[in-house]
Amino acid sequence: MPDSLSSPDGGRAAPSTFGAPVSPQGVDAPLRRSAVFLVLVMNDGDEAARTVREVLADLDGLVRTVGFRDLANPVSCTVGIGSRVWTELTGRKQPAELHPFREIAGAAHTAVSTPGDLLFHIWSDRQDLCFELERLLLAALGSAVTTADEVSGFRYFDTRDLLGFVDGTANPVGPDLPASTLVGDEDPELAGGSYVVVQKYLHPLAAWQALTTEQQERIIGRTKADGVELDDAVEGQKSHKTLATITDEDGEHDILRDNMPFGRPGHGEFGTYFIGYSRHLWVIERMLERMFVGDPPGLHDRILDFSTPQTGTTFFVPPTTVLAALDAG
Incomplete structure (x- = not known):
């Protein structure tokens, strides 16, 4: 799939020290073994919005509640807010580039647009901690939300996807990481935030595995x-x-990918959950246009012949100061 905030040294954040749970909104958090991608739709009504604001404002408390169960294995959560509910929840103007995911229809494949007001990207090296944080979040949100999509991801061998290729090798590192992912002076009121796009892709593995290694490598562009x-x-x-x-x-404009495989072999379901963080939403949108429409048009990305998008949603990850300022008022 399309192959802060920021730590003080500008690189990927180091794992938290023993006894110090990781705070939410860590766009540059280290890659972990497990993740949950939870997309929710906020239900109508003032009470629903009030509940969501309360939960988001106390997200750090929920993370710490779960994190103290195993201080040596951090758990955390990055929250994205969609354009439909941004102003209602935050009381702030829309981020400069934020809008709903735009469907991209190519001659052979379509990047679909699906509903979603809230994204919770939960991560840890322990799957049970991800599960527990998701459980507590949904219990706190209650009837204020409806689940649109829920995926549990895992690291596959040496960070490979289910197609067998190492994923995320082009991720920015060092000072390029915050420069590529965090909004700056172009939107000063929300500097330090990030745009995030998620898509759930399913793979017909039998068809992919019928290709030779050389054919697969030509499609991906890597050995x-x-x-x-x-x-x-x-x-x-x-x-x-x-x-x-x-x-x-x-x-070159980079994005940060934290993609994860997921699947249910008993149901014949094999997939990749694409999640991309970027300073500029247009970078991810142009990437998807090139993949689905083709460059030149008509020559689409051949990985799409083996990767079918089921979802497509866009969010903005606000700085922690914005989350902390939310209340029931």
Whole structure:
């Protein structure tokens, strides 16, 4: 799939020290073994909005309640808020680029747009801690929300997706990480926030596994064993790696991917949950346009022949100061 806040040194945050649970909204938090991706729709009414504000304002408390069960294995949660409820919940103007996910229809494949007002990206090295934090969140939210989508993800071997390739090798690191993910002076009232797009993809694994390794590598644009980039196509059909790379006169624009595999083999369900954080929403949107429409148009990303999107939703991750300021008033 399309292959803060920020820690003080500008790189990926180090794991929390023993006895110090990780606070929410860590866009640059270290990759973990387990995650829950929970997308909710806020129900109508003042009482529902009041309940959601109370829960979001106390999110740090819920994280600490779960985190103190195992201080050596941090658990945390990043919250995104959708455009439909942003102003109602925060009392602030919309983030400059925030809008609902826009459907992208190519000749062969479509990036669908699906409902979602709240995203909870819960992560830990322990699946039970993710489960417990999700349980407490939903209990606190109660009838104020309806679940639109719920996926439990896991790290697969050496951070591979179910297609067998290492995922996230192009993620920014060091000072490039906050520069790529965190809003700055272009939207000063929300500086330190981040745009996030989520999509749930399903894979027909039998069809993918029928391809040779060389065919798979040409589609992805990297070697399968070690993730080394292959040369870009000079013309004609481009690889996933090339189509998912956005460049312009200002250079290359990176995003932070924290994708995770998920699946239920007994149901024949195998997938990748794409989650991308970006300073600019347009970067992810252009990436998806190149994949689904093609560059040139008509030559879509061939990974989509083996990856079907089931969802598509956009959110803005507010800085912790915005969450802390929410109340029932």
